[in-house]
Amino acid sequence: MPKTLIIILGPTGIGKTSLALQVAKHYSTEIISCDSRQIYREMRIGTAVPDQETLSQVKHHFIQTHSIHDYYNASKYELEVLQTLASLFETHEVAVMAGGSMMYIDAVCKGIDDLPDVDPEIRSSLIARINTEGIESLRMELRYLDPVYYSEVDLRNPKRILHALEICIMTGKPYSSFRTRRIKTRDFDIVKVGLNTERSILYSRIDQRVEEMFREGLAEEAKELYPFRNLNSLNTVGYKELFDFFEEKTSLEEAKEKIKTNSHKYARKQLTWFSGDSSINWFSPGMEREILKFLDEQLCVQD
């Protein structure tokens, strides 16, 4: 009998945390967080880490388990989650995953290609080259080393070019030769529950949550992390806008407004991604009863 992973997803601020808690309690199981920022232990307020009350009721995995100084990515997450699930499924029929990090969700559901970890020295030397010679220099090298990917990639997106070139240089083989894009099969079933609501309601929930974060001391938390502002992990909504305030590029009020609108944009981007996933079963916040009923039926059908 296959085990089941229930995935609760949706845009930021929609209420995934509290739904996940209810679902996990309903099935007496544990929660795997799927959030590329809550994973860092140094950040709490701006990433909306669940409160102690919530964390004490159900065991959560991948919450504040890594450091902002660690190199982390979707592939590492895939690997670590599969290990966690394997041991969780030894004692549970069901596991709950909750979060909005689109690529991390897909990494767990479909897997991603095997690639070597990026060598930080190669990365920094290529970034230095972009700064001195411009992105065109890397484009030309990619065209030479991997003409296949060069013809597919968005040439205006520096990160794509950078990463492809990193892999070419590190392995001596074209990046495209690793891009099998094969969908990995899992030995557990997956049921996806999406939460979404009217846009104006979503935005006002987000805005209220930002106000709450400031009351809890977001500005102070960001101030402590300011020395690490150049780390990728701190290229994060809620922090980068406050770094601009600390550098006197904006007022505090402007930074707060920017956090709100950037969160709106992030929510939209999440919804764009999810709209391409036909396996998601959509519900509105407040439909906990219907969702639990739906899940019970799904688990029955799959047994």
Next chain:
RNA sequence: GGUGCCAUAGCUCAGUUGGUAGAGCAACGGACUGAAAAUCCGUGUGUCCCUGGUUCAAUUCCAGGUGGCACCA
């Protein structure tokens, strides 16, 4: 009460020597397999305050009204 200035996109404002209009932000849409809360690409959504007048044609000029701001009483 008087005088002056202003009224254009959701907001802040350009602009049209008269031929129905554009920037920034917001909003909206899309791409995306190792930095993904990242990165990249695309879209103007409008009774140009109202009512008359002049004119082939008024958002633009004129008059009156309404609202706002400033100053003088």
